[in-house]
Amino acid sequence: MTARISKHTAAGTVVLVVRGVLDMPATPEFAREVFVAVEELTARQLLIIDLRELDGLPSEGERVLGEAAELCEAHGVECYLVVRPDDFPAVRNGVGDNQAARVIANNGRRDRPSTEDRSPPPRGDRASFFLQQRRSADGDVRLLVFGEIDVDTAGELALVLHDAVMRRTARAVTVDLGGVTFLDSAGVRALLHAHALAAAGGIAVRVVHPGQSVSKALRITGVHALLTEPDPGTTD
Known part of the structure; x- marks a missing residue:
């Protein structure tokens, strides 16, 4: 089936979700959606192209992904392409x-997100970016984040938060940054997008x-009060 494309926009981030086969008939629409998204964004903002529900990526699809990357580079927009492991070589090509x-x-499809609960990295290895997702009995999500949230890792955080919010099954999504050692503007944008x-x-x-x-990064960017509220599960 020729690809269908849906779009979600919030707080300086655009997410394009591509489902089906990114073949020749689908490439004009995809290119148009990417162009519009990049025009909406400014330098250093995020475009996330979610390809986890691709059913096929012929050469025409590979080509248009390359053109999308070139367009982002020309406009200074940060672009993340999220794929299943099997599709990684073709997309990278x-x-x-x-x-x-x-x-x-990323293994998880949007309708079957990964809920793997692994142990965090050793205390002396916080630079290794790591996400741990937990879900309560009533469906609320708690996301534990470790390491550095920067331009190389903000896309993964934004994607996980986007999935958690778009499933519409949780009343609350709590992001625990107790294990985070660094947060830059790309990470702040990922949090604002989810909010x-x-x-x-x-x-x-x-x-x-x-x-x-x-906390200093959140205060400097003026979003500390917006994003930090009392955690309903703690008293600190």
Whole structure:
């Protein structure tokens, strides 16, 4: 089936979800959606292209992904392409050595998100970016984040938060940044994207346990009060 494309926009981030086969009939629409998205964004903002529901990627699809990466690079937009591991080589081939696009391999489809609960990295290895997702009995999500949230990892955080919000099964999504050692503007945008998207659906997104450096980054960007609210599960 020729690809269908849906779009979600919030807080300086655009997410394009591609389902089906990105073949010749689908490439004009895809190129148009990418162009419109990039025109909406400014330098250093995020475009996430979710390809986890692709059913096929012929050469025409590889080519148009490469063109999308080039367009992002020309406009200074940060581009993340999220794929299933099996599709990683083809997508990486399409993007080539473009430095504006980062390809992320992720097993979970949007309708079957990964709920794997692994142990965090050793205390002395916080630089290794790591996400741990937990879901309560009533469906609320708690996301534990470890390591550095920067331009190389913000896309993965944004994607996980986007999925958690768009499933519409949680009343609240809590982001625990107690294990985060660094947060830059790309990470702040990922958090704001989730907050804005959630607010439109009546879902609360809150940040808890930010360390000193993370709190400083949130205050400098003027979003500390917006994102940090009392954690309903703690008294600190």
